[in-house]
Amino acid sequence: MEEINELLTEVSGILWGWPMIALLLGTHILLTVRLRFPQRHIFKAIRLSVKKDGDAKGEVSQFGALSTALAATIGTGNIVGVGTAIALGGPGAVFWCWITGVLGIATKYGEGLLAVKYRINSNGRMLGGPMYAIEHGLASHKSGWMRRFWKLMAVAFAFFTAIATFGIGSTVQANAISTLGYEVCGISPVVIGGIVTILAAAVIMGGVKSIARCCEMLVPFMAGIYVLGCLTILFFNSSHLVPALELIVSSAFNPAAASGGFVGTSIMMTARYGIARGLFSNESGLGSAPIIAASAQTKNPVRQALVSSSATFWDTVVICALTGLTIVSSILAYPEIISEDGGILTKMAFSKIPYIGEPILAFGSLTFAFSTILGWGLYGERGMEYLADKLTTHYRKRQDAGFKERCTKKATNTYRVVFLITVYLGSVASLDIVWNLADIFNALMAIPNLLCLLFLSGVLVSETRKYLWSNRLDEE
Numbered sequence: 001m002e003e004i005n006e007l008l009t010e011v012s013g014i015l016w017g018w019p020m021i022a023l024l025l026g027t028h029i030l031l032t033v034r035l036r037f038p039q040r041h042i043f044k045a046i047r048l049s050v051k052k053d054g055d056a057k058g059e060v061s062q063f064g065a066l067s068t069a070l071a072a073t074i075g076t077g078n079i080v081g082v083g084t085a086i087a088l089g090g091p092g093a094v095f096w097c098w099i100t101g102v103l104g105i106a107t108k109y110g111e112g113l114l115a116v117k118y119r120i121n122s123n124g125r126m127l128g129g130p131m132y133a134i135e136h137g138l139a140s141h142k143s144g145w146m147r148r149f150w151k152l153m154a155v156a157f158a159f160f161t162a163i164a165t166f167g168i169g170s171t172v173q174a175n176a177i178s179t180l181g182y183e184v185c186g187i188s189p190v191v192i193g194g195i196v197t198i199l200a201a202a203v204i205m206g207g208v209k210s211i212a213r214c215c216e217m218l219v220p221f222m223a224g225i226y227v228l229g230c231l232t233i234l235f236f237n238s239s240h241l242v243p244a245l246e247l248i249v250s251s252a253f254n255p256a257a258a259s260g261g262f263v264g265t266s267i268m269m270t271a272r273y274g275i276a277r278g279l280f281s282n283e284s285g286l287g288s289a290p291i292i293a294a295s296a297q298t299k300n301p302v303r304q305a306l307v308s309s310s311a312t313f314w315d316t317v318v319i320c321a322l323t324g325l326t327i328v329s330s331i332l333a334y335p336e337i338i339s340e341d342g343g344i345l346t347k348m349a350f351s352k353i354p355y356i357g358e359p360i361l362a363f364g365s366l367t368f369a370f371s372t373i374l375g376w377g378l379y380g381e382r383g384m385e386y387l388a389d390k391l392t393t394h395y396r397k398r399q400d401a402g403f404k405e406r407c408t409k410k411a412t413n414t415y416r417v418v419f420l421i422t423v424y425l426g427s428v429a430s431l432d433i434v435w436n437l438a439d440i441f442n443a444l445m446a447i448p449n450l451l452c453l454l455f456l457s458g459v460l461v462s463e464t465r466k467y468l469w470s471n472r473l474d475e476e
Contacts, residue, residue, distance in 0.1 A: 058297030072375020089273030096274025101316025104284030112308025128294020167438025169376025171426025193427025287449030
């Protein structure tokens with residue numbers, strides 16, 4: 001088993017090495033330039049996210065789609081991931097994580113735009129995401145081997161999404177919840193696993209509208225409490241706030257000079273861990289969030305693209321930055337806080353604040369992990385639905401009219417049951433191998449999505465010019 005885990009660790013390291021980081025970061029930069037820095041419209045995006053588009057087509061409100069995307073995105077990466085970046089890359093990693101979030105807004109904008117533009121109406125349900133964008137935006141306009149290639153990419157993305165949910169979306173998150181419950185309250189993982197599975201089932205079995213309604217209530221509350229808690233801790237650490245900011249910026253370019261509880265490192269290591277954690281946290285370029293963006297009630301693709309882009313702003317530019325600043329300022333205040341384990345480092349930093357430090361960390365970890373289960377449950381279901389659709393298309397003419405619908409429904413219901421089983425198993429099992437598998441399948445998801453964004457960047461520019469640059473956002 002150890003040999004298998006070592007092999008998976010090596011494969012994961014290759015997939016998430018510098019080539020992947022360069023592809024992701026390069027896409028961020030390219031789209032930022034080609035779309036004329038869409039980050040400058042972030043406050044307009046935030047205003048649109050809380051507005052309803054009246055009778056616009058879609059299954060959930062724009063805010064519901066945003067909340068579901070944030071539910072899946074805001075997870076343990078915002079807490080433990082930031083701690084890992086600081087532990088391995090030094091305080092300067094927070095700066096690179098933040099910069100990655102700023103640039104990632106452009107990519108999340110592009111993903112949301114393509115999701116709405118190429119979505120399909122299936123019996124009143126809006127289905128979309130990278131698999132549909134690849135199929136209808138690229139494969140349908142090609143011929144020969146290029147057509148087959150893009151169709152394969154669409155199927156590959158759906159497959160990797162469905163498989164990845166069993167890692168990042170269920171087992172990993174459920175394990176984080178059960179571990180926290182056992183450490184803080186002494187409750188058996190078996191009991192916690194049962195409770196989490198029942199709660200998840202109550203929401204997930206209701207479909208996209210049920211998940212969106214739950215996330216609309218949960219996400220603002222959990223994020224608001226966590227942000228308020230971080231601000232309170234920063235108030236306690238106020239005398240170290242400015243030095244922490246200075247250290248974060250200075251060590252981003254001169255990490256070897258880090259001191260006061262920090263181990264110096266190289267600028268390459270600092271940038272690598274900061275960029276990697278930022279990319280992993282906000283999921284810009286991964287292709288997951290566009291799946292729910294396609295269900296939003298919106299007048300045109302650009303409106304939802306702007307709303308989608310605000311998810312990266314909240315996730316990385318705000319929450320990850322606050323987490324990083326909280327950890328760095330706490331370490332400056334208490335230099336004895338040293339650990340190469342990101343989770344332990346984060347826990348030690350928060351625990352130094354009396355009364356509120358550990359409860360805030362526990363609350364954030366618990367709610368962030370549970371919300372991620374809900375969001376990724378939907379992503380995997382839509383991936384499975386796409387696969388079932390493609391598998392039954394060939395046989396549809398030989399069967400009655402409802403054959404395809406029955407097969408698709410059976411596949412999605414089966415997926416829901418298997419997903420909930422993995423939620424429980426994740427609560428009670430060791431997950432060394434699962435973590436590596438999650439990283440591997442996430443990388444395999446990102447590749448088809450990033451190729452789609454790059455090859456359809458001209459469409460992104462055209463749609464943005466039509467609606468945003470021409471001030472026609474209210475047009476159908």
